[in-house]
Amino acid sequence: MRISVTGCGYLGAVHAASMAKLGHDVVGIDVNPRIIDNLTAGRAPFYEPGLPELLSESQATGRLKFSTDMSEVVGCQVHFVCVGTPQRRGENAADLRYVNEAFQSLFDRVGPGEILVGKSTVPVGTASRMAEELALRVPGAVIAWNPEFLREGHAVADTLTPDRFVYGVPAGDAGQLAANTLDEVYAAALESGTRRLVTDYATAELVKSAANSFLATKISFINAMAEVCEAAGADVTELAEAIGMDERIGRKFLNAGLGFGGGCLPKDIRAFMARAGELGADQALTFLREVDAINMRRRSRVVEMAREVCGGSLIGRRITVLGTAFKPDSDDVRDSPALNVAAQLQLLGADVTVTDPQALPNSALRFPELAYEPDMDEALKNAQAVLLLTEWRQYRELDPYALAARVSEKNMVDARNVFDPAKWRAAGWTYRSVGRP
Ligand code: UGA
Numbered sequence: 001m002r003i004s005v006t007g008c009g010y011l012g013a014v015h016a017a018s019m020a021k022l023g024h025d026v027v028g029i030d031v032n033p034r035i036i037d038n039l040t041a042g043r044a045p046f047y048e049p050g051l052p053e054l055l056s057e058s059q060a061t062g063r064l065k066f067s068t069d070m071s072e073v074v075g076c077q078v079h080f081v082c083v084g085t086p087q088r089r090g091e092n093a094a095d096l097r098y099v100n101e102a103f104q105s106l107f108d109r110v111g112p113g114e115i116l117v118g119k120s121t122v123p124v125g126t127a128s129r130m131a132e133e134l135a136l137r138v139p140g141a142v143i144a145w146n147p148e149f150l151r152e153g154h155a156v157a158d159t160l161t162p163d164r165f166v167y168g169v170p171a172g173d174a175g176q177l178a179a180n181t182l183d184e185v186y187a188a189a190l191e192s193g194t195r196r197l198v199t200d201y202a203t204a205e206l207v208k209s210a211a212n213s214f215l216a217t218k219i220s221f222i223n224a225m226a227e228v229c230e231a232a233g234a235d236v237t238e239l240a241e242a243i244g245m246d247e248r249i250g251r252k253f254l255n256a257g258l259g260f261g262g263g264c265l266p267k268d269i270r271a272f273m274a275r276a277g278e279l280g281a282d283q284a285l286t287f288l289r290e291v292d293a294i295n296m297r298r299r300s301r302v303v304e305m306a307r308e309v310c311g312g313s314l315i316g317r318r319i320t321v322l323g324t325a326f327k328p329d330s331d332d333v334r335d336s337p338a339l340n341v342a343a344q345l346q347l348l349g350a351d352v353t354v355t356d357p358q359a360l361p362n363s364a365l366r367f368p369e370l371a372y373e374p375d376m377d378e379a380l381k382n383a384q385a386v387l388l389l390t391e392w393r394q395y396r397e398l399d400p401y402a403l404a405a406r407v408s409e410k411n412m413v414d415a416r417n418v419f420d421p422a423k424w425r426a427a428g429w430t431y432r433s434v435g436r437p
Helices: 010-021 035-040 051-060 098-109 126-137 153-162 174-185 187-191 200-233 236-243 265-278 282-309 337-347 360-366 376-380 400-404 421-426
Strands: 002-006 025-029 064-067 078-080 113-119 144-147 164-168 195-199 318-322 353-355 385-388 410-416 430-433
Touching: 002 010, 002 098, 002 360, 002 385, 010 035, 010 051, 010 064, 010 078, 010 153, 025 337, 035 064, 051 064, 051 200, 051 337, 078 098, 078 153, 078 174, 078 265, 098 113, 098 126, 113 126, 113 174, 126 200, 144 174, 144 200, 153 353, 164 174, 174 187, 174 195, 195 200, 265 282, 265 421, 282 337, 282 385, 282 410, 282 430, 318 337, 318 376, 337 353, 337 385, 353 360, 400 421, 421 430
Parallel strands: 002 025, 002 078, 025 064, 078 113, 113 144, 164 195, 318 353, 318 385, 385 410, 410 430
Antiparallel strands: 144 164
């Protein structure tokens, strides 16, 4: 099929390249010429494992191109919208500017029988609002809402082999046309057994908000348990193992630590609360305020732990932070808990050096005042405290004995609970982690 993808960020770039790999003819559009130049040259504009290989494989087939020119969408049968919906400044609600702009420019260019597919995370009600306008502008064209569930760091696999498809479509023949078209787009995954659900617009939009809210709640739940464990002298990691053995609960997303960040979970739970308020259902989601508060408290708690291992004062202390990305295998620092803690420590008077395998350039754009050191060994030299804030594999594998030779004082705050406390203490470290004795 001939497919356009508007918006080539973390979601759209991977979606465009994946659709080409599946055999479709794809044009990816973005207003940012730097992104388009990189993608055209086969370079991923951000760090995502497997994306460079996927890009060059798909480019080589001649089925994938990128452009800043929106008129390239003309003639495509399916138009995916993958633009961002960031949090509005000073508000909880989502900023729909880019979604509105993308649909408006598609409305000017699409024809009857073509399908416009929203993948961006939007407040419930957006799809039907767009559909009403489309019906007036281009009768015979159809909107579908097909939320995306990919995780950064696993984006390629999550796009090519997702665990489910959700199609939000209108009633009647138009809905049937949209569902059939999406089935054709995703034929390969459907043939290999991926489940698919066809719903109305509102349900499809809510599936995405609900899924991210559930994940955020699960993380904050275990972090709340970590607080109780700390007060009671219990071990949250063992607690998570034990409750996770109950299949109804499950072990995934029960890692206590510094909490969630990134471009999705924090802003999505806030936008969801804001939208529920507009709909008069705000009471239903007040618990998400608590989920958000527990999560933010983690950051202050880790700053406090750093102060404690530094002997009560951060002023002038040389602290090395391992990891600034919001999670491993990503260079994304949007609302990164790790970068937030590093910046707080610096503002509280510590002398902070940060290192990260991929996220330093993005981090430096946000907080230029921190010292950035790409070489981990250099970064650790003479440290008086080390904080593990993003659990990249190379940090998880650190050996306490080898590390002891590089630092000047053996203080470790393991904010992701990845090390074995007994081993680090045996090597002479003052070791602190989250919710563990
Ligand atoms: C999240 C969802 O997991 C995806 O399903 C969704 O498609 C995506 O948002 C989106 O809306 O686009 P992502 O933001 O890539 O994906 O990251 P996650 O893997 O969900 O991690 C989010 C944060 O939670 C990270 O900061 C991570 O460190 C933290 N986390 C995760 C924990 O603190 N504990 C855990 O047990 C798991």
